Amino acid sequence: MTSLLIRSIKFIIGGGFAFVLLVALVGTITGLIQEPPQPTAEHEFHKAPKELALASDGPFGKFDEAQLQRGFKVYKEVCANCHSLGMVAFRDLKALGYNDAETKKIAKDWGAKQPVFDPKAGTWGERDNTPADRFPKVYYAGTGTPPDLSLITKARHDGPAYVYSLLTGYEAKQPDELVKHFPGAKTPEGSHYNPYFANLNIAMPPPLTSENQVTYTDGTRATVDQMAKDVAAFLVWTAEPTMQSRHSVGFAVIGFLLFATILAYGAYLTVWRGVKH
Template identity: 75%
Template sequence: MLPLFTRSIKFLVGAAFIFVLLLALVGTVTTLIKEPTPPSAEEEFHKHAKELDLPSNGPLGKFDLAQLQRGFLVYEKVCASCHSLNLVSFRNLQDLGYSEPEVKKIAKDWPMKQPVQDPKAGTWGERDNLASDRFPKVYYPGTGSPPDLSLITKARHDGAAYVYSLLTGYADQTGYKNAKGEELLKKFPTAKTPEGSHFNPYFANLNIAMPPPLTSENQVTYSDGTRATVDQMAKDVSAFLVWTAEPTMQTRHRAGVAVVLFLLFATGLAYGAYLTVWRGVKH
């Protein structure tokens, strides 16, 4: 009799516990429906990346070497003073159409040199870059280093479109409105961009330490005569960073097309063989 009573008590306690959990769940869901959590400044004013049409987009995409060379120029003249490209070697630039002497000159003239240590004195010095060297790292003593850009289009959601949107997305926070016409600072007074940061709705928390790197037309001079607008420079450097993240993409695309064509051809042969072997056999 006692074991049966004990089991009944356990059953009732368990049922009561489940009932309380269900009540809490229903209450929480009801509250969320009636009084939804208001969006934060980041959620309401953060923008998704803009559309970016690059020749490398899609499964059949391929690189535009002229655009990649323009993008490298933007990186060299604007981005390289702060951001490293440490997974790329100077000699890889030959894949963009630069000759061997041009690559050697680019490496030698690069402002950041390669650190070397004197084994006897135990001190550090510098030497000119060689074509076989990777782009040297950029260091900021005491503050760390800005992100390396070698794989940035792989490391960020939306890839090149994110980079392009970030570079062209800086805005004046004063008077900035959302789609409903509500001003950011009036609705979220505490969301004011702190001193030393810059408002950018494409950045995760809206505020970024990097000042706008592309500020005016003809910030660089393109040798092919392309007009160097801020929008064009942002597109070109985004395309270049797609290449740094996956320089063999074009080869991979060609291999993929070849494999698909081979499989289609092999399927056709297999079907033809099937018809030949079973032609005279009655089912």
């Protein structure tokens, strides 16, 4: 009798819970039909990233060493003032074609130093960077916290294209249609209109503003478009510096599996040859 009563109570509670869920679902659907969501400025005017083709694209892609060095130069002279690169060590730059002496000089001459704590004095100090150190954290003096760029191309949908589009997508003012239909979406003071940013308005001023903002040593023309492509390519490398070796290992594994499959099939034919089914 007691077990029957317990089962009945469980059934009533479960049925009530299911009924409440059903009522909520019906109410939600009815509300959406009667009052469909109104379009927002972000939905109407946010643009998908521009197309960007890099040498590292696809399973057979390889890093363009010259482009990576140009992209590092753009990061160093433009982006590093606000954005950290905390998951990359200076010695990793050897993969870009820098030798030991150049890597050591880049680390030593880097603007920000490594913080060190003196336990005897109980105070913090600084020391020069060494190749074994990661890029020091940037402490931004303005409002907000600019994101670390180490994994930015992995953290954003269409990462490289997103970075490229964002850097080249600033517009002097909002479109007239946006102002007309969404007067409340006016760009706040201190922000900048960029249709490739999620909410259209971004606090970061345009970082790439003019041609030859950096000087390329390989003779490449440093247009805003070229600098944006180069730094996007560099940030693809920072997010996955072992991409090429990973691809090589993957192809080796696939080749081995194909070869093993052929051997196994040959063995099957040999063992079962002449055997009637």
